[in-house]
Amino acid sequence: MFKYIISIDLGGTNTRIALIDYALRIKDKISFSTKDFFSKRNRLISEIVVRIFTLLEKNHIRKRQILGVGIGVPGPVDFLRGKVYYLPNIPHWQNTAIRDILEEKLHFKVFVDNDVNLMTLAEFKLGAAKNTRNAVCLTLGTGVGGGLILEGELFRGASFCAGEIGHIPLSISGPKCNCGGRGCLERYVGNRYILSEARKKLKMENINLVKLSELSENGNRVALKIYNDFAEKIGIALTGVVNLINPEIIVIGGGLSFAGDFIFKKVKETIDKRAMPIQAKLVRVKKAILGKDAGLIGAALLVKDNLSYRRNKKLRR
Amino acid sequence: MFKYIISIDLGGTNTRIALIDYALRIKDKISFSTKDFFSKRNRLISEIVVRIFTLLEKNHIRKRQILGVGIGVPGPVDFLRGKVYYLPNIPHWQNTAIRDILEEKLHFKVFVDNDVNLMTLAEFKLGAAKNTRNAVCLTLGTGVGGGLILEGELFRGASFCAGEIGHIPLSISGPKCNCGGRGCLERYVGNRYILSEARKKLKMENINLVKLSELSENGNRVALKIYNDFAEKIGIALTGVVNLINPEIIVIGGGLSFAGDFIFKKVKETIDKRAMPIQAKLVRVKKAILGKDAGLIGAALLVKDNLSYRRNKKLRR
Numbered sequence: 329m330f331k332y333i334i335s336i337d338l339g340g341t342n343t344r345i346a347l348i349d350y351a352l353r354i355k356d357k358i359s360f361s362t363k364d365f366f367s368k369r370n371r372l373i374s375e376i377v378v379r380i381f382t383l384l385e386k387n388h389i390r391k392r393q394i395l396g397v398g399i400g401v402p403g404p405v406d407f408l409r410g411k412v413y414y415l416p417n418i419p420h421w422q423n424t425a426i427r428d429i430l431e432e433k434l435h436f437k438v439f440v441d442n443d444v445n446l447m448t449l450a451e452f453k454l455g456a457a458k459n460t461r462n463a464v465c466l467t468l469g470t471g472v473g474g475g476l477i478l479e480g481e482l483f484r485g486a487s488f489c490a491g492e493i494g495h496i497p498l499s500i501s502g503p504k505c506n507c508g509g510r511g512c513l514e515r516y517v518g519n520r521y522i523l524s525e526a527r528k529k530l531k532m533e534n535i536n537l538v539k540l541s542e543l544s545e546n547g548n549r550v551a552l553k554i555y556n557d558f559a560e561k562i563g564i565a566l567t568g569v570v571n572l573i574n575p576e577i578i579v580i581g582g583g584l585s586f587a588g589d590f591i592f593k594k595v596k597e598t599i600d601k602r603a604m605p606i607q608a609k610l611v612r613v614k615k616a617i618l619g620k621d622a623g624l625i626g627a628a629l630l631v632k633d634n635l636s637y638r639r640n641k642k643l644r645r
Numbered sequence: 646m647f648k649y650i651i652s653i654d655l656g657g658t659n660t661r662i663a664l665i666d667y668a669l670r671i672k673d674k675i676s677f678s679t680k681d682f683f684s685k686r687n688r689l690i691s692e693i694v695v696r697i698f699t700l701l702e703k704n705h706i707r708k709r710q711i712l713g714v715g716i717g718v719p720g721p722v723d724f725l726r727g728k729v730y731y732l733p734n735i736p737h738w739q740n741t742a743i744r745d746i747l748e749e750k751l752h753f754k755v756f757v758d759n760d761v762n763l764m765t766l767a768e769f770k771l772g773a774a775k776n777t778r779n780a781v782c783l784t785l786g787t788g789v790g791g792g793l794i795l796e797g798e799l800f801r802g803a804s805f806c807a808g809e810i811g812h813i814p815l816s817i818s819g820p821k822c823n824c825g826g827r828g829c830l831e832r833y834v835g836n837r838y839i840l841s842e843a844r845k846k847l848k849m850e851n852i853n854l855v856k857l858s859e860l861s862e863n864g865n866r867v868a869l870k871i872y873n874d875f876a877e878k879i880g881i882a883l884t885g886v887v888n889l890i891n892p893e894i895i896v897i898g899g900g901l902s903f904a905g906d907f908i909f910k911k912v913k914e915t916i917d918k919r920a921m922p923i924q925a926k927l928v929r930v931k932k933a934i935l936g937k938d939a940g941l942i943g944a945a946l947l948v949k950d951n952l953s954y955r956r957n958k959k960l961r962r
Contacts, residue, residue: 404923413923462803474889478795485891486779487927495921496885499816500878509884509919561817567826568813568885572791574802602826604812606721606730610804 332389334380334436335627336399337443338362340417340470343372345379346621347387348628350395352454354621356387362418369420377433396437396635397430398627400446402471407488410440416471416506439630444491446626447581447616448475449482453629455618456579464575465616466493466562468582472514476573494518496565513565517558519583526554537583544588559591563598570603570611581616589615649706651697651753652944653716654760655679657734657787660689662696663938664704665945667712669771671938673704679735686737694750713754713952714747715944717763719788724805727757733788733823756947761808763943764898764933765792766799770946772935773896781892782933783810783879784899789831793890811835813882830882834875836900843871854900861905876908880915887920887928898933906932 332355337344339362346357358379365372384391403415410427430438448457448465457463463477472494476483484490494514495507502511515521519537526535529550530543543551566578580592596613603611618625649672654661656679663674675696682689701708720732727744747755765774765782774780780794789811793800801807811831812824819828832838836854843852846867847860860868883895897909913930920928935942 404921460803476889478800479798481796483795485924486777486893487891487923489921489923490889490891492888492921492924495888496813497881497919498814500881507888507921509888509921564814564817569889571809571812571824571826572793572807572886572889574804574807576803602814604721604806604809604824604826606804606806607802607809 331393331395333395333628333631334383334397335624335631336376336380336397337446337623337627338376338399338401338418339443340402340415343376344624345376345383346624346628347383347389348624350632352625352628352632354624356383357624358383366419369424373426373429373433377430380434391435394436396439396631397434398446398629398631399426399430399438399440400443400623400627401426401440402443404489405440405442407441407484410438412440413489437631437635439627439634441627441630442473442475442488442491443623444473444475445482445484446630447618447622448477448491448579448626449629450618450622450626451579451581451616452477452482454625455622456614456616457577460577462573462575463577463579464493464566464569464573465491465579465581466566467616468517468519468562468580470519472518473582476575478573493565493569496568498561498565513561516561522554522558526551529554541588555588555591556594559594560598562591563595564602566595566613567599567602570599570607574607574610576610576612578611578613579616580613581619581622648710648712650712650945650948651700651714652941652948653693653697653714654940654944655693655716655718655735656760657719657732660693661941662693662700663941663945664700664706665941667949669942669945669949671941673700674941675700683736686741690743690746690750694747697751708752711753713756713948714751715763715946715948716743716747716755716757717760717940717944718743718757719760721806722757722759724758724801727755729757730806754948754952756944756951758944758947759790759792759805759808760940761790761792762799762801763947764935764939765794765808765896765943766946767935767939767943768896768898768933769794769799771942772939773931773933774894777894779890779892780894780896781810781883781886781890782808782896782898783883784933785834785836785879785897786899787836789835790899793892795890810882810886813885815878815882830878833878839871839875843868846871858905872905872908873911876911877915879908880912881919883912883930884916884919887916887924891924891927893927893929895928895930896933897930898936898939 335346343362344359347355404413412424415421427438461480465475467473474491474493495512497511499511505512505515652663660679661676664672721730729741732738744755778797782792784790791808791810812829814828816828822829822832
């Protein structure tokens with residue numbers, strides 16, 4: 329009867345909505361700019377609802393063919409209550425009960441989680457961390473996010489905020505971070521800090537990540553050194569994660585992971601050199617393989633896993 | 646029928662053996678110096694076996710009244726195979742299949758785990774972390790160890806070495822640590838480093854931890870500053886753990902945790918100041934309450950939990 333899941337990836341730049349079938353293939357997807365709705369949270373939610381109905385109509389899908397809706401958001405979520413705590417890059421979302429709001433408007437079952445958790449879930453079930461039980465995912469971008477798979481389950485922590493690898497301190501008296509901490513990994517390897525470093529060291533005002541990557545590919549020593557330091561810092565933060573969690577795999581995704589394979593090599597080298605021997609020996613470092621759609625697929629998995637689980641639980645009673 | 650469990654706490658200084666009843670009360674215990682057997686691993690194992698039989702005889706316990714044997718060791722353990730990987734402070738234990746060796750000699754079921762894991766298990770089931778689901782334990786001493794309770798279970802990681810909070814790096818180019826890493830927490834707050842700091846700053850050659858603690862209790866500013874820096878460094882490493890794991894409680898035990906309650910206050914203050922707001926707000930920092938016997942009680946819990954679980958599994962089939 330059910331055939332499709334609706335996935336929403338609410339991003340700081342774009343919001344993407346996809347119609348995904350039971351085999352987790354994307355049947356159709358649309359995207360619109362989130363920025364147009366920055367000062368109007370309710371209009372953003374209404375836009376999502378309108379777009380969902382348009383997507384269903386266009387694909388001749390009936391409401392009863394939809395299993396449920398999964399939504400990933402770029403910030404911490406109270407998973408149990410389906411509530412966004414806040415979104416660091418989208419204003420006016422503090423304590424938004426997005427699950428209840430969408431359920432009321434859509435009359436579908438809705439599940440909400442942090443976007444990096446959903447990417448982690450997707451890479452674990454279908455991507456680079458398939459067939460593992462203990463995996464760590466890291467996403468590199470403006471923010472540096474993380475997700476944990478422990479003993480074969482997405483691990484969310486006591487208030488569902490676990491996985492913040494970007495906010496592991498790398499120094500005692502490092503620079504202030506947006507999160508309130510000091511010397512966090514993100515403060516050294518987040519896009520804007522890499523670019524500000526590049527601007528200074530290369531003396532190029534209009535540098536961007538594409539140009540920086542081109543320079544390093546062409547053997548520019550300054551650019552290579554920037555990437556090298558960048559990978560080393562990631563490796564040092566992951567050394568702490570490896571010693572603490574003892575995962576079998578680390579999956580790295582997001583913009584800067586595309587700068588070249590030498591980044592993965594340097595990260596693994598740093599872990600091998602610094603982490604405890606048994607933990608270091610076991611762990612592999614791999615590139616994420618699902619790309620930009622990982623979040624959409626993860627949102628579909630979230631719906632599928634939760635609803636099948638509930639059905640099974642009912643059957644067992 | 647079963648009434649007792651035998652617990653062994655193999656320590657770098659002393660080895661302790663206890664007879665523990667089903668309600669987890671210690672009925673009797675003995676202790677002997679591990680150092681006498683440093684160059685003779687097999688004689689140490691034989692001594693343990695002899696002492697166990699003596700303990701049983703003395704208490705008029707028959708073999709069939711023993712459910713099993715739990716042993717905690719000060720180093721990483723392959724929990725699945727019952728094998729010690731190595732013991733950093735006791736030589737000649739590389740790849741010792743201690744479970745099989747003891748089972749052959751004793752004809753009891755034997756379980757082996759890392760000593761900090763067992764302390765964590767005890768604090769979780771009966772101690773400071775009772776009635777929680779996500780807890781982090783930290784032990785302060787010569788080594789700085791850690792254990793994790795995640796979703797109500799002891800978390801061991803992919804090769805059973807998780808929990809090494811003492812080896813989270815606090816700086817990128819910090820001093821070399823015994824583990825092979827750089828700038829690890831242990832390298833700043835392990836007993837010997839605290840004492841070497843105290844020796845320098847107080848200009849006292851024969852300082853020890855008791856004297857240092859007395860000085861700070863009497864308001865000696867240098868001693869207070871040493872403890873303050875010590876607690877801050879622990880707080881910074883735990884900031885990373887809190888952001889990554891999102892636990893509801895952190896339990897701190899071991900020698901230096903007895904220096905005074907201001908240490909716990911300073912650790913919590915540091916976390917409040919530096920960790921991400923939702924994670925920081927939730928987490929409590931508490932002193933371990935089971936003291937030196939935590940490891941013995943944890944070893945008994947390990948036996949009880951594993952054997953009851955197996956029995957239940959059998960029943961269900």
